[in-house]
Structures are given as C-alpha cells and as structure tokens.
Amino acid sequence: MMSDPNSIETDVLIAGAGPVGLVLAMVLAKRGVRVAMLEPRRRLEPPSVKCNHVSARSMEIFRRLGVANLVRNAGLPEDYPHDISYRTTATGVELTRIPIPCRRDRYTDKSGPDANWPTSEPPHRINQIYLEPILFEYAEGQQNIRILNREALISFSQDENSVSIISKNEDTGKESTYNARYLVGCDGGKSIVRKMIGSRLEGDAVVQRVQSTLIRAPGLLSLFKQAPAWATFSLNPRRCGNTYAIDGKEMWLVHNYLRDGEPDFDAVDRDACLREILGVDEKFQYEMLSKEDWFGRRLLANKFRDRRVFICGDAAHLWVPYAGYGMNAGIADAENLGWTLAARIQGWGGEAILDAYEAERRPITEQVSYFAMNHAQAMSQQRTSVPPGIEEQSDEGAELRSKLGTAAYELNVQQYCCAGLNFGYFYDQSPLVVYDGEAFPPYTMGSYEASSVPGCRTPYVELEGGTPLYDVLGIGYTMLRFDANVDVTDFEALARERGMPLMIVDIHSHDSRCNAYSHKLVLSRPDQHIAWRGDKLPENVAGLIDKICAA
Template sequence: MTVDTDVPPSTASVVIIGAGPVGLSLAVQLRLLDVDTVIIEKDLAVIDGHPKGRSTDLRTVEHYRQWGVIDAVRQQAWTTADPKHQVVITESLLTPPIGSFTMRVGRDEAEVVDLAAETSLSIPQPRLQRILEARAVELGAKVYRGWRAGEFAQDETAATAVLVRDADGASQPISARFVVGADGPSSRVRKAVGIAVNGEGPLGLTSSYVVKSEGHRIRDILNSSPVYDALGMLVVINQEASGIVSTPDDDNWGYGVFTPGADAPTLSEDVAKAKAQALLGGPGGVHFDIISRAEYRLITRIADAYRSGRFFVAGDAAHICPPTGGHNMNVGIDDSVNLAWKLAAVVQGWGSDALLDTYEAERRPVGLSVSAESLDNSLSMRRALERIKDTYADLSASERAEIAWQATFKQWNTKGITLDIRYTSPVIGARDGLDAPPVWHPSRYWNVAYPGHRAPHLVLLDGRPLIDHLGKHFTVIHVAADAQADDQASKLVAAGKDAGVDVTIVTIDSALAGTKYPQRFTLVRPDRFVSWVGEEVDDAASILARATGR
C-alpha cells in the first residue's frame, strides 16, 4: 500500500477524493476495468469511530462477490444463531420481548434463493473500508493518505487539483482525465465546482450513543430469551423512551434520542444517561459510561447535479438521507458501479462523452426516491412511537408491538429499494411492445429482464450464479432450447470487436430462463443492468452504439 510519506503522481486517468466505502468501491471497479486510479484521503488511517453504515443490502453484497472480497466481508460480518431475522420489540432491555416480526431484507438464504447470488449482511464500516482498501491496492490502485485536495480547475483536456499534505504543508498538483468527489456531505469537490444541494429539513436532531451499562452486558441480555436468536433489529418502546437499540459488540449497546425542531439543542450527558436507564429498565441507579456519541440532523440533501464537466460527485457528496432503512451507503456504492464503467468507456475510447451524462440521468432519480423513502420511514416511526406513548395505558403489549411493526414495515422490507432500481436514459434500449412493469413499490421486486432494470438472478446448470458468468464489459444472454450459441448473438460480439468493447455470450436454457428472461436476447451492461432486449439482433452495431453513448 502506498503510504502517506509518498508524494502522489502528477497525472492519473481518474482521481478519487475520499477513501470511504464509496471512493474505495469506485477504485476497485475502475481497476477491474483496467483504469489508472489514484485515491486521495485526508485521514492517515481508517478510523474506528462511532458505529455507522453497517447495513449492506443484496445488490451491494453481489458487488462484493464480483470484486473478490465476499469471503473477507462475511468473516467480519455480524451473525445470529438463526438466520431468519426478526424485528424484536420489547418494553425494556431487561423485560421479555412483547413481539417479533419477520424482516425481509435478505439475510436468510431461503428468502433470497430466487432473488440474488448472496444474502445481505451487517458489517461495521471501518472493517469494510479496510477490506475494500486492501483489494483496491491489490488491484493496482494507489492510495495516498494524509493529503487534502483543493484549488480545483478544469479545461477541455483535464481536471486538476492541488494536493496539500497536512504533516508538513508539502503540495503537489495532479492532473486527471476525471476527478470524482467521494468526500462526504461537505464535499470540497462539489462546492469547488459550484454544485448546490437542496432537500428537506432539518426537522430535528438525533443524538446517537454507545454506552456501557455496569452489570448489564448486552450479550448477556440477548442470551436471556430464544427470541433474540434471530435478532435483526431491536426496538424498545415505553412511556419514558423509545427507539432502536444497536449491539456494536458483546459488552456495549447503542441508542438514539430524537429531539424535534430545526434548532434542536445537543443533549446534556445527564439527559442521555437518563434515556439509557429508561431503555434498559430495571429499578434504576445503573452506572452508565458513554463510550462514543454522534449527532445528525433529520434532513435530506440531493446535489442539483452529479456532474460538472470533468468533475463528478458520488455517495454522501451527492445525497444524504436519514439512516432509517440503512440505504445511503448502499446507494453510494451503486453510484460508484454505475459511474466506473462509464469512465472506463470514455478513458479507453469505446464510449462517448454523452455516456457520462447518463450517470446523473440514471443515479440522481435513485438518490431522490431513496431519500424520500428514508425520510418517510423516519417520520412514520416517530409518529408511531409518539402515538404509543400517548395511548400507552389504553393499549395491550401486543397492540403496541403491532403499531410499531406496521409503522416501520418498509424499513425492514426493502426488496424494491435494493433490487428494483429502474433507469431511464438515452443509452437504455427501446421498450416498445414489451409488457410494462408494475408501479414501483419500495418493498416489492419485479423480477424480469427489462431495459433499465437489474439483470435478474439465476443459478445456471453448473451451480454458479449468472453474475459469475457475466463478462468484463457487455454480456448477451441468449435464451435457447439447447446449449448452442446463436449466430445472431455472435453479431453483437463482432460489433463489439469493431467498437473496441468486449461482448460475452451466455446461453441459458429456455426452461431455466422462465419468466425472468422472456426475450430471446438480453444485453447486460458492465453494471449488470439490462441495456436492450429483443427477439432478433437486427443491427448489432446500432444496439452497441446506443448502449455506449456513441
């Protein structure tokens, strides 16, 4: 790994500002596509701080599989005795649960066998970052820590930045074909190129804590009931406090306290500990140590643009939303996968500059919809918890649990958000004559190959998932009655050679394709989204020209 004492090079094809999960994911994907990549990061090392970004959804875990890090990620992930994850609802940590409900976020293999190549998981963000950074470096990305980027500029040939090392003030200019800001909500890249952000809120302040409660280890508490064997999410509701409790380790536990209002003040330590006591329950008098704390305002923010010439923004630099549902990091990683192949196409000459404009056209609507859903989830949960508090004496325990479950249902049932992403842009093929998909719903997935949608998961006859067979660039899936590749599919391979882009043929049995691949041919992009479908390959060159923005 390149250490912070080294000086970054003066040129690169792509420079990424920020070595968080999104910037590192972009670097891994770019290196798999053979793009010269440099990452600039101000922190000297990955910081083990307050827990965040732990939820990893089905699409993201499929990326980890294709990047060759899935085994390392799973070794570091949180596991439970029973994979059929439940939302467990209780009135305090020291009393028996009052209800449990099945989550549908893909943690159980039986749940996802027809949907995805991997189950979802939970892993602390620092552990994930170390795995991704090691893989990026292994693939040839250069990571320079201890440097900040500023004084950005661009012209018709390059984007430039002046890098400054914190340790000694040394500076180094770097020039690149493209610069990507994956540098967080206060992105210097976004501000430097004049991209504004807009959104809702602040509607309140959540103060988040990890505490040690003397005499009450969280692991001992969870071992007190078999219901916790399948714990996916823990919700505590009573008259004095309510909220989601997290379990970052065996000893400590985490919780959040919401204070409404645009100018809600920071909580005092005494108030924070009183809330912890109310959530823990018992006779009181427990000694609490606050291990870590963080605050976030209840807001949504979306960048007005995701591109400004040779500069791009991704992840938190492009969108932020409440953590309810755990979507923001996953959406950012999907940003990186969408952007990487388009940057590679232009750098390597097989895609046009117009292709880069489709990054915003495809990803910004996703940022908007997921932010709206996350905010709605958060507000719905707040309203339900307040309703329970206001009518506590009039409700039975099971009624209180049911209200909390119904109000938070979309947070724990996320197939639409994670798998049913839908793109519309000039590089997506025509949809005339095709059966239109149903109206999008955050908890439902329409599992059909359709232009602009994710290529559906299949397990092929060799026992491996379809994504293991997809090519480096484009793949044409040929549905046939036998295993012989069709001459028409070969037309796309030949057109790809003429255009300088690889096209791989995967032939699948028509019985296996079933209703997921209703057309004879499906062209899949490098990001595993469907570019075009058809019964005949009438003009292979035109099909590929559209898919690559040419």
C-alpha cells in the first residue's frame, strides 16, 4: 500500500470500523486481500453502550479469525452470572430466572436451557465497549489492514474497474482521495454509503421508544435480594424496564420502555423512571455517565449493493436490539460478503459470485427482523398487562407473581437460548448452491435441527479425539468425505486448475449426537454453509465448480 495518505490504492475500502467493519476487514485480510478502513472516531474512542451479546455463530467466526479467546476472556468477571432475571423491580422480588453459565463455566456447564450448544463456541455476554477495542487492536495488528482514524467518508464515484472515495479529516478538514476495487459501507444506521447508492430503508419505523441511561452505582449490587444477573427485567404496573450489568461491579445500563401514551421523550422524567425500575428511593445515589433516547425499528434496505459498492450491518438493516440480533446479523453479513469479495479479487470467483451476497443475506435478515419485531411486540404486551396486585405480600400476590414469572420464562427463553436463530437459517435462493429438492427444516428462534440440505449451515460434529469439525475445515471450500473409497481426484484437479482453494477432509468417525450427514460427500463453503452433496461426484464436475464459483 502506498505511504502517501492522500493517494491510497487498496483492494477494498471499508467505511466504518465498528464490529461489523472490523470483522469484514479481518475476513478479507486472512485471505490476503488489502483493506483500508475509514473511521471518524479517534483511535480506541469508546463506542456507545449498545450491543451486550455475541452470538454463538459470531463466536464461531471469531474462532476462525483467531480472536475468540480474547473476546471470551473479557467483559463481566468470570464468575458473574449471565442469567436473565425477571423481578418486580431490580431490587424487588424475583418472578423467574433463565439460568445461563458464567464465562468461567461456559464450556463445562451442561445444565439448563442454554447448554449443549451444537458448537465449540457457545454465546458470550459482553458489552460493545469491551468487544470493539479487542477487535480493533487485533485487526490493527493484522497484515493487509490499514485503519485511518478521524477520516469520514463524504463522497465516492465508481466506474467499471474501481471506486474513487473522498474523505475529510475530522480534525483538520483536509480532504483525501482513495482508490479501491470495492467499497463497503459499514457506517451505521445513518449510512452515507447507503444513501449514495440510492438504497432506502423500508419497514416499521417505530416499534418501541426507549430511554437508555448508563449509570455508575456502586451500591446497587448490595441491594439485590437475589443473586445478580446479566440482565434484570423489572415488571410492575408503574414502570417496566431492564437493567444490564456492564462491568459486574458498578456500571449499569438501564432501559426505560415508554408507554403508548408517552410519545415525547422530554416529557418523561428520566430520573423518576429509573428509580422505579431499580426500586430505589430518592436517597439512592448514582452517577449518570451517558444517556440516549432511541426508537426500536424494523427497517431493511431495499438493496444491499450498487455494482462495486456494498452495505453491511446497521447500514443495511435496523432492528429492535433484542439479544444483539442487529450486530450479530451484521457480523454474518461481513463473513458472507468477505469470502465472496476475496474470491472475486483473487480471480477464482466469477463476477456473478458477488450477486450471492444480497440474494442470500437480504431474505434472511428480513426474516430475522420479523422475529425481533414480533418478540418485541409480545414483550410490550406483557409489560402493559402486569396486574396491579403483583407486589402485594399476600397469597393472591404470590399467585400473580408465579403466573407472570411462568409467562415471562416461556416467552423469553427462546430469545436468549436461541440455537435456532443462530444455526437454523439457510440460504434458499443462492446462485452458489446446488439444491437437490429436499425440504429445509423449520427455521424458528428457539429450536434447531441440524441438516445437510444444501444451503444450510454445515452440521457441527466432534471428530475422533474431540476435535471440532470446524477446526479442520479449510479457508476455502472443504469436501467432507465420509467414505474414503469415493474418488474425488477430478474435482481436486479442476479446483487446482481454477485456483479455487479446496481441502479434502476424510471423516472416519464422529460423535453420535449428529446424524444429519446422510451422503458420502458434502461440500462446505468458506462460510460453513453447504454448497452441494452426493454419494459420488456428478458427471459434469466442471459444471459443479462453475456453479459454486459463479464462473
């Protein structure tokens, strides 16, 4: 890369160095693609306190990128419970609890609804203020990645060969020009890149209204009547909200859900509502560190691409932020786009390989957006129907609490213990998948059925000696061979001739928990989705490679 910052030539320029942009940069750099990133913030300037959860699917991606252990060892103290607690107030009576192992026990605790994930990397609760610096410093140290802080993209133009980008320095106002083969906007909900490609957000503009307040309250932990939790939901007739543990000691993020009759943020007393949610009086002392008023939305960009320019993450979709769906979907966007961009840049992928990004990711993000919105509406209904006697110290009050606790558990366990949401999605409209007519298993939030139907996630298994299957997959395509007598030399030879990265992995035996593999050959893509399967190679091997590489 040229040293003059006023004339940088690169393969891919990424606008935005948040988690999604950083993952995209790492996915590309791991494949030898040169990346430059523009980020308006200062180096390691803290992000806002947003996402609190990294999904299992994202942790799998982090594992392949080599950053999973760094992420896993950060966030809450190792023994702090990752449970979700439902109470009358944060300091009040507990209605129910969804148990989730603390990070110390995440790999070993097999009890409860959030155990036995079909992966080597179960989810992790960590706030974005801790996650993002880890990803930033890791990416910054990778070859092929250059991050330019205080640089904000202001415009770009493109032709059939490249994109010319102009940025402005936030400190000096000086403009710089960058030339890239491709541009990706990971620049958030107010994305300039999205607007400049003529894409617009469509959907439900307001699903809920929320006041969020980050506080420092060292005395709060000692007021809990039950064991602390990662998330504590307050359900009472006066004011409902939830309290997230940020550092497990004194920092808390408190969400106040406004009622239908409270459309004006400024008319709602933030301090009074916060105290009602926590269950404390005016004597309780806390320090307000930051505040934000926001709308929960369900919005999806009507297109994810214009020729050499793409959008990822919040630039492409904005959802109600339950269980970190938005950021984690953005990370999945980044992995999907990253390997196809690399394939095209390296020459083994045809021009049409880039069509797969929107064809695959847009339908699934739309489906998940409805999961999130429908769940938000169900939770809103539950909050607005809390019975008046819920806090009475009587048999009637106890019965009301028991009934609401059961309902809260049943509604929300699928949100937080969501193997289906993580692993059950499939690509049924992909130009890169060879479908064979078998039906896909149902896609739901809570339950997951492993399947080798092309388009599904490659089913996870442990191999002999306990080795996770994903640890032996290649950076490109991997042919899983369950019968070593099946000849795949023609496929290997043609892949080598085309420059397509390929590994052959013979599966001699694996754990019996997964019987999803019914064919002798299964071709897994670089993003661990299945491209093809069969008991022998097809007659037209070149046609198969043409299909999966969009030749």
